[in-house]
Amino acid sequence: MADPDYRAWAAAGINALQRWYDPSTGQWRSTSWWNAANALTAVIGYTKLTGDGTHAGVIGTTFTGARKQHADFINDYYDDNGWWALAWVAAYDLTRDRRYLDAARTIFAHNVAGWDDTCSGGMWWNESKTYKNAITTELFLTLAALLHQRTPDDHGSYLTWALRAWQWFSSSGLIGADGLVNDGLTATCENNGGPTWTYNQGVILGGLGALFEITGDHAYLTQGESIASAVLSKLTTPPSATIPGILTEPCEAGDQGLDRITVRLASVIAGAAGPGWRRTDEVTRFDWDFVRPAGQRTDPRAVLLPRICGDCGAPYRSDLDDACPYCHAGRPDSQAGWRLDRTYLVVGT
Numbered sequence: 001m002a003d004p005d006y007r008a009w010a011a012a013g014i015n016a017l018q019r020w021y022d023p024s025t026g027q028w029r030s031t032s033w034w035n036a037a038n039a040l041t042a043v044i045g046y047t048k049l050t051g052d053g054t055h056a057g058v059i060g061t062t063f064t065g066a067r068k069q070h071a072d073f074i075n076d077y078y079d080d081n082g083w084w085a086l087a088w089v090a091a092y093d094l095t096r097d098r099r100y101l102d103a104a105r106t107i108f109a110h111n112v113a114g115w116d117d118t119c120s121g122g123m124w125w126n127e128s129k130t131y132k133n134a135i136t137t138e139l140f141l142t143l144a145a146l147l148h149q150r151t152p153d154d155h156g157s158y159l160t161w162a163l164r165a166w167q168w169f170s171s172s173g174l175i176g177a178d179g180l181v182n183d184g185l186t187a188t189c190e191n192n193g194g195p196t197w198t199y200n201q202g203v204i205l206g207g208l209g210a211l212f213e214i215t216g217d218h219a220y221l222t223q224g225e226s227i228a229s230a231v232l233s234k235l236t237t238p239p240s241a242t243i244p245g246i247l248t249e250p251c252e253a254g255d256q257g258l259d260r261i262t263v264r265l266a267s268v269i270a271g272a273a274g275p276g277w278r279r280t281d282e283v284t285r286f287d288w289d290f291v292r293p294a295g296q297r298t299d300p301r302a303v304l305l306p307r308i309c310g311d312c313g314a315p316y317r318s319d320l321d322d323a324c325p326y327c328h329a330g331r332p333d334s335q336a337g338w339r340l341d342r343t344y345l346v347v348g349t
Helices: 006-020 033-050 057-068 078-095 098-114 134-149 157-171 198-215 218-234 257-265
Strands: 278-283 288-291 296-298 346-348
Touching (some): 006 033, 033 078, 057 098, 098 134, 134 198
Antiparallel strands (some): 278 288
């Protein structure tokens, strides 16, 4: 069997992503604010790794358009700010345009206010300062390390923050007994046993990798390898799965296989179920299960229609939100589970 044409798959993925791009806003339709930062990072990564500059203009367009929603790409959520800062570091690495690096530095300077002595340190999730979680500190640490590497006249201030953040993180209890990073801390500063989201594992690996590059200390690599090993053993589909070794979120129980993963990432449209699809009777906490018939694939032209907050009209960030991330109104269906009626258009292969 021939090896997969990864470049072709990457091109297909980026072309599908760009169908949602709106140049007037510099964002992607159906994404929330932080998701747009990650979409931009994906475009930058594709451009850098493949040398295909077809979508490179998106970087400047987003830089001009998206900041109209939030000046300097800063809102009330420190983690959102961190995602945008990492996107602009990636943009700087690709283009060497200093305005992108300056944007990342501005975001970092703002986010420093999210660190205080509660729980002996660490970042608050947002400016309300009611929850200290893993991802916000991971983003802060990683950004500090990356800015140090790109700031010759840093004189150690970014590095000091990166080292301080890791010292706190590693002793905070956020890394659970199973070697995975949990979501955050309780009000009494203990591991809350929250979900071990995959991004909580991935972002800290980037930060640890940067700290190793800066210091040469192999302890950072050892810790990173420990977390990565835990991910491979606990957050991937088992050998008995239809497709083993696929990264999954904690909420994805059982053997989902390639079709289920395709469904979760594929395009979605409204209306009656397309020909050849059947909805299973069982409803999970987070979405409906669908089964794809053999010999068919999802139409990449389909578009995701997100669930919308009835109070302010903003899209929920994910299936997991119990409240609107913008106006914070309670989600009326949160107790009943995720009830978005997902429908798929399929075409023959």
